[in-house]
Amino acid sequence: MTTHVNGTTRTSSADLARKLLENNGVDPDKKGPSQASLLAALARERYELFMSDDGRPYGIPVGGPNIALPLRGKAGLRSQLARIFADTHHGTVPSQSALADAMTVLEGVAAMANPRTPQLRVARHDDRIIVDLGTTDGRCVAIGPDGWQRLGASPVVFRRSGAMKPLPEPVRDGDGLAQLRELLNITDDGFRLLVAWLVAAFIPDLPHPILTFRGEQGTGKSWSAAMVIGIVDPSGAPKRTAPRDLKSWAVQAFNSWAICLDNVSIVPDWLSDALCRAVTGDGIVDRALYTDDDVVVLEFRRVLAMTTIDAGALAGDLAERLLTIELQLIPDHKRREEAELNRAYADAHSAILASLFDLLAQVLKALPKVTLTERPRMADFARVLAAVDNVTGWHTLDSYRATAAGAVADVLDGEPFAQAVVDLVDKAGPDGVTLTASQLLEAVETPDKLPKKWPKDSTRAGGQLKRLAPALRTIGIEVDDSQRGPKPKKQRLYCLTASPERRCETAFPASPQASKPSVTCGNRGDASEGASASPHPAEGDADPRTASPHATPSDLHKRERGDAGTAGNAISYLLSGDPTPTPRCTECDTPLADFLVATGETTHPGCAPTLTARS
Template sequence: MHYQCPECDKEGKTESELRKNGCNCKIQPLQMHDSKDHDGIKQKKSYEKNLDDDKRSDQKKLYDFALTRIDKLVISENNSDEVFGILKNNNHIETFNLSSTRAIHWLTNEHNLFGNSNELHSSDYYKTILNTIISKATMNGTKKVKVYNRIAQLEDEIWYDLGNSSWQSIKITKSKVKLVKLDKDSPVFRRSQSLQEQILPKRGSNFSLDQLVNLLHISEQDQLVFKINLICLFLQAYSMPMIVFDGSAGSIKTTATATVKRIVDPAGKLNQDNVSSMQEKPNDLVIQLSNRYLASFDNVSYIDSKISDVTCRAITGSNNERRKLYTDNDEAIFSFRSKIVLNGIIPTLDYPDLQTRLISYDRETIDETNLITEKEFQKRLDGILPSVLGIIFKTLAKALQKYPELKDTIKPKTRMADFEIWGEIISRCLGNVSNKFLKEYYVKVNQRNLSNQENYPIIQTIQILMKNKKFHEDSALNVYAELSKIAEEKLILNIKDRFVKFPKHYNQITKQLISVKPLLKTAGFDVINYHWTKHDPKFDKNTSIIRISKIESQKTLGEVLPKKSSLPSLSSPSEKQAQKTEKTSESSEGSHKPNSEPSLKSSDSGHKKQASESSEDSESNLKKFYCHTCDAGEWGENESTELNGNIVEFHRKLDHDIQLWEKK
């Protein structure tokens, strides 16, 4: 800013300096803008001067000007049709999808600020210029980069886009959690219309997570797994299980779903902002999932096979192709990995592939004394949300530090292997003992498997068919006839009922056996289908054959039952003799006390040998078994049911924690 006399044209930074510079005019000096203090005016004058000096069309002039304002152009790896411009806007670095409406608004605003045209143009005018820039980037070998929604996970870093107008991000490394401004060298984030600003985190503790699960009424046995699952949703680079809330009306399913969305990827502050209906068409669902880091679906009642397939691919991460226009053969390719949470009263999610990728969480019964209004709930959530985010980010920093050291020591057992590894590491970072998370997670998996087996009668019929067999091979027609007879006579099922999930014809049995193969493995069976090609009259050539076999199991009792290091082991024969002598000595002194309590002993491979050496011991001991996983028992060694056969063997095949009890 400076002063200038309109009569003598002398200048000065102040009026007194103007007088010192020789201005003696009696006219009032003018207050003038200095070009170095006002970049916009300088740019505008430069732009107007250039416009006056050349003969380019107005659109070409604006095109050239737009290129000078864009610092960097990149093409999305996720979708090769998307070109992003990285530029400085309002004192921060911002990323635009040049095909978006926001890019049109930006260019219109730039034209009005720096152009000299008094004409108003339609959006097509600016879209033509932007499309020209996109073509230039596409044909000139512009670099392709990964473009992220909300969260980006690099090797040793996690970036969380806060979604605010300052384009700030939380950067999580092995050593610290830091608030940073995004720049042109940061990961590229896209902001969809649904993305809203996240609150700034503050220092929190494990107590904040306890407050959260209590506010959501998560049942006590599910609280640890839920906490870990919630934190794992921030791991963008890995597949994590879908969270499912089911239950009757009034069990805060929608509220719980919206709360998870608000913690991870908020779309607003109210429940209705953070839940949406699930699209019924696969192509529409692909777009819905690709535009959100975390998709939250409300009141889902049924998922068909096509929607189930899209959901499975989204959780695992894959490419999804669809035709761009019906007038040509171009494809639009969407590559993404999504995190999903949904709810429903009794959602039908019984496709085995989808079942292995979800965890359903129970909630405590809410009586009249625990009911609160939505306004009160949001007030409580607002109070703990900054601390919840703080402890989540702090825990992720610890997990990044420990992951290289611990990842090879954890051996996954399910298809969600990354969830098992990261979940166990995060559990330890929260202060839990080793394997506590894995044990509770496997309980959830076993409960799900048992429930799934009940949903598919064909599994129960195979269990009855194979009760006294290790191997069964026959044509698909004959196997279907045998299993149908068992279903109708033993299970009392009407297999023709459309609500009964049993093959309605023999040519459908192969398809269902393939779909339930993971469930059959958990039940202890391996099923193979092939065509008979041998020159053997046993079957006609090219007949469809089904082979069912029991999965080989360990033979000795000690190998079947896991040992408990904290429990006493069985004594050797010499130790037994010493114990008897000691007991006899104690009895003669009157110090022996009868013991009516059951003694818990871990079994080993030498148990049967020891039992045979002492007939007195074998007669006085009664073997009973208890399942810690199901919290059920006791059963005798040879007890069995018609449906599942030997009870102990059935629980062992499900990899349950079985313990031998001996009652004296």
């Protein structure tokens, strides 16, 4: 039946239901359709159903914003269908069983469609990056090499979560970066590095280092971290406590593009591994709801931040993925109230986004031309930093390398076994040491009271050395475990050597009696130049004047660069005061390390199966 109100023709809910049934092959003249049938017909009429790559069913409103609604959940298709049904049936509420039956049918329909992947907050579309503003009408911002623009509808399918809040529309209103600078108490280098990290946070297809705000109490770590995360991905809970288990962490990470863990002091091993996987891309398998044997996969790569006082408590592999920003102590006369800061941030948010998007557009234009000759662990992020430097003239890549090395050094300070290994290698000379795990455990200096992390046997020692190898390389100690000992045991050998730069900086400090000005490792001279040689040894060399107190000026001219009997054995000269070369292995004729000489050994550990004594 149709009615006419003020010249407008309206179709009754009964006629609408009849039409829906006819369109879906149901005879309306037979026994009245069930609620489940009506719900399924409504959904197929109004939503485009599909299954995501991870096995989750979604529906997109036909003719509406490009936002994927999950079939279940408070903000999902189930609740939307219940509302539509009530609106079209004079307020009649569908039963829970009817909704459940309808969902089962709709999941089957979604499984037959081509799979799609709904994105969260940011997505790549051709040569542009699409940022979802999180509004109900689906507005977004598209950033490309030629600039950015606001769009009324997204070309990419996005999904939403209850943890998300809308982003303000970017508006060019002065210098947004200068306004952001006024809200932070960090150094200029730290601020530039933070800006580069924020630019990279809007690029979805690369690993992002974990932004770490470090400082003592009263430096504003928590507020600064919440503000920075809010710039990228506003949330009702921008700061989170450490999750209690892997499942709770997976749920948090799946539903937020950017996450901040606040006041981190101790990171358990499982969470440290989970954070590392979230940086590079992770997938966690979980049992599907209402099933016994079906599973779903939570896939995510996230932008992470955390606040801490002591980053040295973190594991080495996690420390390599940090970008540390040191916060300065705020004097009492400069401290601002939080309400004032919140107002200033809210007023500046739109301008900050506009300035960041301007810089991101320039970075996207410069990136294809950027090539790195040396790539650190987070190589993709480092390339973005190089593009930022190319555009702005900053030196964020150098700052990042320095902060990464500092974080790893802090971690090694908290590893007693690593410190013992470092001391052993520093004393061993340019040839380093080659030992089995059991020999290494015997060779290092053991504390009277073993620390908690000290390996209890050779198996644990080898495993810990393997885990520490990337951190040791960062400070200039190379770890090679590819060699095997002689038969019949063929035990794994660990070859540990210090780089020439590390030997220059740690083993051979400049002589205070040197008549010539000190030459740094960056501009060191050649030892073959005699009296004019640098008090720091050249790469691969040791300074004869420092190594041997008995050396004469004529000796300096006789010793050639890289000679194993002179510069290569300078540690022996330093320890013994005797210019006699270090004894060589009777099997392979390579110089023996000092701790082997001290024990009376005549063969290299790679040639002899065991050590007879500790150094």
